[in-house]
Amino acid sequence: MKKIYISFLLVCNLLASGRSIAQDLWPAITKEMKPWTRWWWLGSAVDRPNVERELTLFEKSGFGGVEITPIYGAKGFESNYLSFLSPQWMNMLAVTTDKAGTLGMGVDINLGTGWPFGGPQIKEKDAATKLILDEFELKKGEKITFPLKPKDPKQHYFFLQALRAFRSDNSEIKLDEYISKTTGTWEAPTDIRLLAVFSGRTGQKVKRAAPGGEGYTLDHLGKQSVGSYFNRFAEAFKGKPLHVRAFFNDSYEVYGANWTDDFLQSFEQIKGYKLQDNLLDFAGRGKDEAKTAGLKSDYREVVNALLAQNFLNPFTDFAHRYKAISKNQAHGSPGNLIDLYADADIAECETFGSSSFDIPGLRRDTADIRNVDPDPMMAKFATSATNVYGKKYTSSETFTWLTEHFKTSLSQAKPEVEQLFLAGVNHVFYHGTTYSPQNVPFPGWLFYASVNFVPQNSFWDHLTGLNQYITRVQSILQSSRADNELLIYWPIYDIWNNAKGMDKALKVHDVDDWLHPTEFYKQSVQLQKRGYSFDFATDKILAGTTVNDGELHTSKDAIPYRAIYIPACRYFSEVTLQKILEMANQGATVIFQKLPQAVPGYGQLEERHAMFNKLIASLGFAKDKANQYTAFGKGKIYLTTDVNSALETEDIAPERINQTGLKFSRRVAGKDSYYYLVNHSGQTVDRYITLNAKAAYYSLLDPQTGRTYQLPSADDKIRVQIPSGYSWIVLASERQAKEPFRYQDESIQVAQLDRDWKVRFVAGGPVLPKPQKLDRLSSWTKWGDKDAINFxxxxxxxxxxxxxKDQSKSYLLKLGRVAESARVYINGKDAGVLWSIPFQQDITTLLVDGENKIRIEVANLMANRIRHLDQQKVSWRNYHEINFVNINYKNFDASDWKPMESGLIGPVTLWSY
Incomplete structure (x- = not known):
C-alpha cells in the first residue's frame, strides 16, 4: 500500500477550506477555560462606553473574563476619577458585570485597591501591627517613668504588653503590674536589663492605592481589624446583586507586620504557655539558642494559625455571603504556604521574570530581563493545595515583568505559560491589561509592571493565537484531575525552628534562601527529572489523610497517592510522626530519606520529645545504616537515601517520557488519561515512547490547532514527533479520534521564497511608511527609511x-525568523496565525498547480514607536504615584534603545513531503 505522509499542521488548511473534523474529544469550552486578564482601572476613571468597548474587544480576542484592580490614576483626568466603592463606582461595576454577562465573560474583583488590603476604614487601631521588643539598660538606682514608650520616635500608637527585668545572672523580675500604669516610676534594685514588649504599628499604607482606597494596611492577624475591613464592603454591597465570580487577594506584601494586639493571649491559648514568661530567650538574650529556636518556632506557628483563622477563613466566608468565591495569593505570607493557599477556594501563584529555554530562535535579551528566573517548583505549592483537596482550579498571575516594556513577543509567552501548565496551573490570568479611554493617544494608559496585553499593542490582532492555545490546554486541565503517584512532605519546621529573625515571610523572590538549599527541593527536582509526579503535603494535610488498599486518600475528590516520601529534615512533629506510623500500619508505603532528629517548638518539650523518641524506636532501624526497610502492620517503611530503588521495589514506576527531552504532566478523567507533552529542548523529538497509562487507543489532541488524530500504537508504544517549541496532548482512552495522524518522514525543499516581495504597511504608526519592493527579505529597520525604523x-x-503541485505530496510553509507574529493568506484564503516558534504551517489544500499568491501580514512590537516617542520627548508617561518605571524600577526612557528587528526576515521556504 502506498504511504501518504501529511503534516500534523494540516489542520489549519482544513480550517481554511471549511472541512470539518470530529471535535468530540475536546471538552465544551467554558469561560474559565479561556485566559483571563487583570484589568487595571487607573483612578477608576471608567465610563460605560469605554468599559463596554474594551470588554467587547477582550471577548473577540478570546478572553474569558477580567479581574478588576483599581489603582492610582493618570494625571489630567482627575475629574473622571470615581471614588472606590462609591455609588458611582458600584454603578460602573454593575455596568461591567452586565456587559460581561451578555458576552459570556466573568468578572472577579480585588477586594481592595492596589495592594495589600487596607484603606480609609482602617484606622490605626486596626492597622498592620508589629512586635517591638525594646531593651533598656539600667544601673542600680536608675528609674524608668511610666507610661513606658518604645525607643522608636515614629511609634505613636502602641501598647506595652510585657515587661521583664533581668539581673546579671539572668534571674527575672516580673513587672506585669506596671504594664498599664500611666504615671509613676520604677527603680532598678541592681544593674538591670529591661525587656519590654510593645504592640506597635508598621505605618505601611496601601501601595498603588486608587482614589477612595487610600489608607493604612490592614492588620491581617487581628479578628476585629479584619471584621472592620470587610464591614465597609458589606455596606457598599448591601442590597445590590453583585454578579461577581470571585473576590481576589494579591500577594502578601505586608512588610514588617508580625503581631496583633491580642497576640500573647492567642499564643497562650494555642500553645498552652505564656510567651512573655520566656522573654529573655525569645529575645535571643539568653544562653540557650535551642530554646530560642523552639520559642520562635511556636511563635511562627501561631502567626500562621492567626493568619488562617482571622483573615483567610473570614475572607472566604465573606465571599460566599455574596455568592462569590475567594481567590488568594499566599506567597509572601509568614506561614505554611500550602495550607494558606488551601484556605481559599482558588489558590493563585504568580510568575515574575523570565526563564531560559533551549528553543532555537527564541529571543532572550539579557539587558531586557530581570535577574529572576521563575521556578516552576514554586508553583507546585499552590497546585498541591488544589490537588490534595480535589479542587478544580489553580490560577496564576502570569507574565509579570516577563521582559522590559514593549519588548515581549507572543512567542516568548508560550513556553513561560507552558511551565505553569506542567506544574498543574489551569486558570491563567494575564498581567495585565490597563483600561484606557479610546480618545487617549498611543500608547494609551499603561501599568508599570505588566506585559501590556492591550488593544494598542501591535500584536493585538494576533493575540487570538496565544489565547486559543491556552484555552485548549486549559480545557483539558480543568476537565481532569492531576494523576500524581507521590506525596512529598514539606518540612516547614526546619524553617520555623530557627533562632534567627522573627517572622518568616516566604517570598517568591527569596527562594534561593528558604527553598533551594533544602533536601526537600533537591529531592523534588531529582524525582521530577526521574519521571515521577507528585504533590506536596503538610502536617495538616497528612492529619486528614486516610488509607485504603494501600493508597493514601487526602480527600474524597483527589486522586489517591501510592506513597509518601519524607526528605531529610531535622525537626518533625511527634503528632505527625504518629499519624504516619498509623497510616503505615493501615497499609501505606512511607519512605524516609533520613530519620528526623527532634520535635520543633518549646511547649511541653520533654513530654513531646519522649513520645517522638518512642515512635522512632518502634521502627527498629539500626543506627548508621544507610538503606533499611521494615514491614509495619499492613504497610512498609523505608529508610533510604536511594528513593528511586525504594519506589521501584514497590512497583511505583516513573514515566520514561523525560528521557526523550520532553516535559510532561499526566491527568485523568474517569477512565481517560491525558498526557500534556511539551518540547522545550533544542531539537525535534521523534521517538517511540511507552506511557504508564495503558489504553485501547491513543489520540493526539493538538492544542496549537484544535485538531484531533489517531495515533497508531504497537506493544503499547506510540511515536511522538514534536518540533522544538511545540506541544501535544495525548489521550489514552477507549475513545479515539477519527482521522489518522500522518508523520513527516520525508521532506524536500521545493521553493525558496525570500526574494521579490512587495511590502505595504497597513496599520500602526506614528505614520505608515511608504511601500517597498524587496530584492531580499530583511528587517524593515534596515531599509534606510526613518518612518519604518520608528514604526x-x-x-x-x-x-x-x-x-x-504533486497531488501525492503535502506542503509545509516555513517562515523562518518572524519579528514577531504573522497571519498567512494563500490565494486569498486564511491559513491562520503563526504566533510562535516554529512558525510553520501546512498549506497543502490552499495551494494550486501553477501560480500561487501568498500574503503574510507581520506585526512587530511596540518598542520602536515608544523609542521614537521618547526621542521626540513626547509626554506619554504621566501618572500619579510610581508613574512608569523600567524593569529595574528606574525612570523609564527608551530614547537610547536600538531599533528592534521587525517584519518577515526569513528565510521563507516551501517543503513537500
Missing amino acids: SGTAAFEKTFSIH
Missing part, C-alpha cells in the same frame, strides 16, 4: 510563486 504595527508582504 510599530502591521505590514503586508506579498508575492507570487509557481510550483508543480
